[in-house]
Amino acid sequence: MSDCIFCKIIRGEIPSKKIYEDDEMLAFHDATPQSPVHFLLIPKRHIRNIMETEAADVFLLGTLLYRAQELAKILGCEENGVRFVVNCKKDGGQTVDHLHIHVLGGRSLDWPPG
Ligand code: AMP
Numbered sequence: 357m358s359d360c361i362f363c364k365i366i367r368g369e370i371p372s373k374k375i376y377e378d379d380e381m382l383a384f385h386d387a388t389p390q391s392p393v394h395f396l397l398i399p400k401r402h403i404r405n406i407m408e409t410e411a412a413d414v415f416l417l418g419t420l421l422y423r424a425q426e427l428a429k430i431l432g433c434e435e436n437g438v439r440f441v442v443n444c445k446k447d448g449g450q451t452v453d454h455l456h457i458h459v460l461g462g463r464s465l466d467w468p469p470g
């Protein structure tokens with residue numbers, strides 16, 4: 357999508373601190389990190405949110421989550437753990453309408469969220 361921030365990052369029109377990239381997905385550090393490790397993993401295809409996925413996306417969703425935990429381990433979160441977050445729409449706190457998995461680690465996180 358032409359005016360989507362994350363699509364612009366994928367196209368290289370906005371700079372990002374890239375962690376991982378393949379044909380289907382991209383991982384980059386969050387611009388406003390909420391923990392020592394905070395990166396986003398996004399599909400390259402513009403999908404607005406997790407509720408707009410289809411049955412045909414099941415493999416992609418599984419691959420995103422699998423890659424997220426692999427990258428979390430590489431970034432040093434294996435011993436103490438990590439949190440994977442997918443915000444969805446207004447009540448879920450989603451501010452960028454391009455599906456993304458937050459990966460937060462490197463400190464102890466509160467629960468439940470406020
Ligand atoms: P959400 O509130 O779940 O939609 O999360 C959107 C996330 O994208 C926030 O944590 C932002 O800090 C992050 N973000 C927004 N713009 C950028 C950008 N240009 N580069 C990296 N992260 C960004």
Ligand code: ZN
Nearest residue numbers: 360363402454
């Ligand atoms: Zn997009």
